[in-house]
Amino acid sequence: MPEGHSVHRIANQFEAHFVGERVAVTSPQGRFAAGAARLDGLTMTDAQAVGKQLFLEFAEAEDAPRRWLRVHLGIYGAWDFAGDVSVDASALAAGGRIGQTGMKGVGDGTQSGAGTQGENEDSLASIGAPRRTRLRMAESEKETELSEFPSPPVGQVRVRLLTDTAVADLRGPTACEVLTPEEVAAVIATLGPDPIVDPGQASEDRFVEAVRKRRTPIGLLLMDQSVVAGIGNVYRAELLYRARLNPHTPGNVLPEDVARTLWRDWEHLLNVGVRTGQMLTMDDLDAEGYARALASRDDRHWVYRRAGLPCRTCGTHIVLELAAARKLYWCPVCQA
Structure with a gap:
């Protein structure tokens, strides 16, 4: 099962390449069709990890109500990124992390801590700048060449998030649901502290x-x-x-x-x-x-x-x- 560092790296990937972009959201598998319809065409406005859980925030406009996609990969889940993505998005993650009670749209907390920066693992080929590639992120990470973009969904893809330059396919998660800010706050309230989210x-x-x-x-x-x-x-x-x-x-x-x-x-x-x-x-x-x-x-x-x-x-x-x-x-x- 992916542990906390993997989910933070996935959040960094979304922060670097999806936040600020309007996203086409579909469910190729069909099991998340209703949830995908609630997010389709919205702009991703935030990406945060708390422990093993990922929270992606969407909104129609700056002052519009927020909707969150909560994902827990569990034992079998994985994200496949493709397109103009960076092998190590940790080097590109901009800005600070948001505290547990200060996730945008989830309370009145303030920003704390700094995004983790650093070199990528030696087994991966590039650092920093985005390039056209395919990257699987779960408990471990694997990079392969990308032959076309966007490539057709392969296998049981629960959710596909697509922008003009990048695509993320979610497979096999334990949890995948659309939540309100209040519901996100309730989930986070059940979790213990995360040193990256709340380092104080x-x-x-x-x-x-x-x-x-x-x-x-x-x-x-x-x-x-x-x-x-x-x-x-x-x-x-x-x-x-x-x-x-x-x-x-x-x-x-x-x-x-x-x-x-x-x-x-x-x-x-x-x-x-x-x-x-x-x-x-x-x-x-x-x-x-x-x-x-x-x-x-x-x-x-x-x-x-x-x-x-x-x-x-x-x-x-x-x-x-x-x-x-x-x-x-x-x-x-x-x-x-």
Whole structure:
């Protein structure tokens, strides 16, 4: 399932190439025909990610009522971009991010934080300037050549968003719906803080309070989107290892400084993920190690997907267990 960094990169792609453009919205598959009709011909006015959820805002005019397309990719969902799009839209994302209560049309909050800028991953061929290409964005990203524009929809495309220069096809989402600003606010209210959306002290305090008031193991709390938005299986395992924290430790016995360190490390790793397009969780790599990490998941993580392999630090075999039906990887010595 795509984790928070992927959804932020998708939002950056929309912000760079669709916001400000009038969009033709269709449902080639037919399952979203009614929703598409409500958005067709409107101008996309905003694109925001909160955790694993994407929100695209549409309006007829500047002072017209807003409508939002909410998308949760889930396990099988993906966006296919094609046309004059940039392989790394993070380098083009303009302006600041909007706070959780300050998404345009969703309340009275103010803009906070700055859009993440940076180089694209080594496996992709271009940076910055748009060019005619095809790019699939989900848990991972893949670029291919584009033979025609717009190309006909292929397979089960739930939603197609088309401008004069770019097209985005959505496939296999868990959630895809048109919402009012009030309904968007209600969805966001159920989510925990996202360090890119709300990077301030208040979000850190909110996370620490949510963790330390519950007896639930920290390994489950990090996956609870009402506690913190955007963390999935990979980041959960890696954050716990980097903190040398036993995943079974109840949240209410976690020292406050440890909880704050977890939040700050999540903020760091999330920004690395948005910048590189990879869940890169090993720091202080030399140039050769960094290149290997970008090229292969096997060289990118401390414990994730390393069940039975020796810990990179102590040599003990990494343990794999199921926690709430999700795979949990950890070192029983380093995280004792």
